[in-house]
Amino acid sequence: MDVVVDNYQFIGIGFAATVLLFLISGIGALLLGTLLVAMRVGPIAVMRRAAATYVTLVRNTPLLLILVFFSLAAPKIGINFQFVKIVISTGWGDIRMTNAFAGATVGLILYTASFVCESLRSGVNAVPVGQAEAARAIGLPFGGVLSNVVLPQALRAALPPLASTLIALLKNTTVAASVLVLESAYALKQILDKTPGTVEKLWPIGVFILVFVILVELLSFASGRLERRWRVAR
Amino acid sequence: MQETTDAPLVRLSGVQKWYGELHVLRDIDLSIARGEVVVVIGPSGAGKSTLCRAINRLETIDEGEISIDGQPLPQEGKALARLRADVGMVFQSFNLFAHKTVLENVTLGPTKVRKQSKADAQARAKELLDRVGVGHQAAKYPAQLSGGQQQRVAIARALAMEPKVMLFDEPTSALDPEMIKEVLDVMVDLAERGMTMVVVTHEMGFARTAANRVVFMADGAVVEEADPETFFTNPQSDRAKDFLGKILKH
Ligand SMILES: Nc1ncnc2c1ncn2[C@@H]1O[C@H](COP(=O)(O)OP(=O)(O)OP(=O)(O)O)[C@@H](O)[C@H]1O
Ligand SMILES: [Mg+2]
Numbered sequence: 040m041d042v043v044v045d046n047y048q049f050i051g052i053g054f055a056a057t058v059l060l061f062l063i064s065g066i067g068a069l070l071l072g073t074l075l076v077a078m079r080v081g082p083i084a085v086m087r088r089a090a091a092t093y094v095t096l097v098r099n100t101p102l103l104l105i106l107v108f109f110s111l112a113a114p115k116i117g118i119n120f121q122f123v124k125i126v127i128s129t130g131w132g133d134i135r136m137t138n139a140f141a142g143a144t145v146g147l148i149l150y151t152a153s154f155v156c157e158s159l160r161s162g163v164n165a166v167p168v169g170q171a172e173a174a175r176a177i178g179l180p181f182g183g184v185l186s187n188v189v190l191p192q193a194l195r196a197a198l199p200p201l202a203s204t205l206i207a208l209l210k211n212t213t214v215a216a217s218v219l220v221l222e223s224a225y226a227l228k229q230i231l232d233k234t235p236g237t238v239e240k241l242w243p244i245g246v247f248i249l250v251f252v253i254l255v256e257l258l259s260f261a262s263g264r265l266e267r268r269w270r271v272a273r
Numbered sequence: 274m275q276e277t278t279d280a281p282l283v284r285l286s287g288v289q290k291w292y293g294e295l296h297v298l299r300d301i302d303l304s305i306a307r308g309e310v311v312v313v314i315g316p317s318g319a320g321k322s323t324l325c326r327a328i329n330r331l332e333t334i335d336e337g338e339i340s341i342d343g344q345p346l347p348q349e350g351k352a353l354a355r356l357r358a359d360v361g362m363v364f365q366s367f368n369l370f371a372h373k374t375v376l377e378n379v380t381l382g383p384t385k386v387r388k389q390s391k392a393d394a395q396a397r398a399k400e401l402l403d404r405v406g407v408g409h410q411a412a413k414y415p416a417q418l419s420g421g422q423q424q425r426v427a428i429a430r431a432l433a434m435e436p437k438v439m440l441f442d443e444p445t446s447a448l449d450p451e452m453i454k455e456v457l458d459v460m461v462d463l464a465e466r467g468m469t470m471v472v473v474t475h476e477m478g479f480a481r482t483a484a485n486r487v488v489f490m491a492d493g494a495v496v497e498e499a500d501p502e503t504f505f506t507n508p509q510s511d512r513a514k515d516f517l518g519k520i521l522k523h
Contacts, residue, residue, distance in 0.1 A: 082349070172331055173368035173427075177382035177434055178358025180351055187381060192372050269372075
């Protein structure tokens with residue numbers, strides 16, 4: 040137990056970085072995923088095909104490969120994020136959102152957006168065609184039909200798969216962390232390396248798992264609440 | 274001057290449509306004058322819905338031309354959306370926006386398409402909802418209303434756009450018998466106020482009270498047209514006689 044208490048600052052910063060990485064990637068993935076689904080169901084054939092190809096390619100690529108690409112291959116062909124230099128100083132230490140953090144964010148957004156797109160598309164397919172027809176019939180253009188009628192309803196139908204996607208993202212931030220970012224997983228490793236004895240080593244892992252379980256539960260809870268609130272309005 | 278007011282509001286000429294091998298609209302020529310109420314009637318699969326939906330281009334056509342108020346229907350995009358705003362449509366299955374309240378259903382078009390202020394749109398929406406008899410339901414969601422109430426909201430939603438013409442595709446055929454009258458009453462009132470209407474329906478009572486003309490369709494073609502009294506009492510074609518025989522039996 041001492042090992043957790045002694046290193047609380049280290050662990051705290053690690054989790055703060057994870058949560059930030061999760062939040063930024065989550066918002067980015069939701070936005071990019073929405074754009075992709077708009078292209079995917081839109082009237083322009085080229086866009087439909089482009090979005091479909093993107094989703095197929097990215098969904099079938101292991102996340103690790105994408106992250107390794109951004110950490111090893113991308114800099115060699117001139118793609119790097121050296122220009123990102125955000126450092127948040129806290130009493131416990133610095134949260135560094137720099138090159139590696141940005142690379143992880145971009146990798147996670149590109150990867151997760153393909154799943155967001157597919158979740159939303161399943162939602163769009165669940166919206167009866169009559170809804171879009173009625174929206175077109177009052178004179179809304181394609182964008183208006185999508186943003187005022189189809190997507191809000193699709194979002195309600197897509198909530199369970201979207202929540203799963205976000206939970207997967209939360210877990211994936213640790214994958215990203217181990218490849219790219221100095222945050223909780225790395226913090227954990229450092230702590231473990233310094234910790235003598237097998238039983239003592241279990242404590243930090245326990246705390247690590249516990250906090251992640253809590254974060255995942257929070258997400259499920261929020262999605263459950265939203266689902267219930269939207270039930271009448273469907 | 275005279276010419277523009279006498280010109281038909283809706284005009285279909287030489288309209289053809291195929292679904293693969295199936296010829297669903299056969300060389301349709303139809304003109305609808307301002308203020309006229311036209312009832313379209315015919316057996317299932319005759320192409321009535323397709324015709325109705327072609328008028329606001331929810332269905333594309335393969336040949337011929339459709340124009341509204343002298344303007345040919347645009348192909349796609351903003352111009353088409355603008356034209357659709359002038360054509361109200363009421364569906365058999367209501368199609369109210371399920372995630373919006375009754376009031377929001379009626380104000381969406383006026384605020385987003387007509388760019389009216391929210392306050393103006395709401396005031397007008399309340400008037401219309403009162404007129405169709407569902408004013409006190411404004412804060413409810415569609416799923417909380419009966420079919421008849423939903424269909425009246427759908428009519429109010431279409432009217433809120435101040436359309437030049439209203440299309441109805443079997444507006445009462447998804448309703449329980451006791452709700453049919455409340456919807457028909459609203460439609461009769463609308464007809465009396467001079468709205469131009471195209472109504473696909475088998476409600477002969479409505480046709481007799483409100484329609485200026487009955488258009489009988491079969492197998493994708495307009496087989497016969499006449500004023501309601503003439504059509505129902507003295508149909509000319511065998512198809513129409515046969516059809517009326519079937520629906521009058523019960
Ligand atoms: N999307 C479609 N693809 C292929 N065929 C279609 C499609 N929509 C309609 N049809 C066919 O076109 C014909 C005309 O259909 P339409 O819905 O216009 O008939 P209707 O006169 O409205 O019939 P009902 O009284 O049953 O509503 C029917 O034979 C129908 O099966
Ligand atoms: Mg029909």
